[in-house]
Amino acid sequence: MPRTAVVAGVGPGLGxxxxxxxxxxxxxxxxLSRSTDHTESVVADLGERALAVAADVTDPDAVDAAFETVRDAFGPIDALVFNASGGAWKGVRDISLAEFEHxxxxxxxxALCCVQAAIDxxxxxxxxxxxxxxxxxxxRGRGGAAGFSAGKFAARGLAESMARELGxxxxxxxxTVIDGQIAPPSGADDPESFLDPDAIADAYWDLVTQDRSAWTLELDLRPHVEEF
Incomplete structure (x- = not known):
């Protein structure tokens, strides 16, 4: 039976x-994205079995409504990819409380809103x-990115807690730990030093199809020329 999947946070690139x-x-x-300006064109290209839905992931009511729209069109949700992120690229002395909270x-x-809308x-x-x-x-917290680092640490903790509760x-x-820069849609001057978004997507699909006896909790992905 075909799966119903929601990808939250879709723009040009990885999503x-x-x-x-x-x-x-x-x-x-x-x-799922804040605006369907880009996703509508993707859906038009994909054709059947694709749907663009607008929602702000930080608004629980908007998220619930978006997931109901998905259910009405495709039925119960089998897979959720939370790909949204945000954060002012500022250090602790410069970031405002509003930027940090965002x-x-x-x-x-x-992430929690989307999970709660799909998990039942x-x-x-x-x-x-x-x-x-x-x-x-x-x-590994990044200097000059207090909000982004804190948000990503929090999401990782949520994922680990969920894995133990729901597994x-x-x-x-x-x-997934995307340990490097993702190649932009326009291409990169040195593509080997970037992660290919299509290759990352392949790895995500592998996670969906893994046997239950050997599930991956955390997957690190990085370009082969990256030093670590």
Missing amino acids: ESIARRFHEEGCRVAL ALDVSATG DMLDGDGGTVVFTGATSAV PEGVHVAH
Whole structure:
């Protein structure tokens, strides 16, 4: 039976690559973003089994309404990829409280809102998969990025807690550490030093199809020329 997947946080780049990869595998895919300006064009290209939905992930009511729209179109949700993030690129002396709170709202509160909107479908069905897009800053705070780092650390903690709570009930929760820069849609001068968003999407699909006897909790992805 085809899976229904929601990719939250879709723009040109990784979110689009994930949506396209899941669609190629036969999924019914909902592309969730603050605005549908970009996602509508992606859906038009994908054709059937794709839906663009506008919602602010920090607004619980908007998220609930968006997921109801997905259910009405495609049925219960089997997979959720939380790809949204936010944060002013400022250090602790410069970032405002509002900017800091916004970073936490998008990366952590937004993730919780999306998870709570989807998780009952998975628990009532045959399980499901939740994948968080993390970053180097989720495991090693970055100087000059207090809000982004705090948000990514919080999302990682949420993912680990969820994995232990929901894993025994058949829900695979995985957190990815994108340890490097993702190649932009316009291309990169030195592509080998960037992660290919399509290759990342392949890895995400592998997480969805893993056997329950050997689930991945955290997956590190980095370009092969990166020193670490």
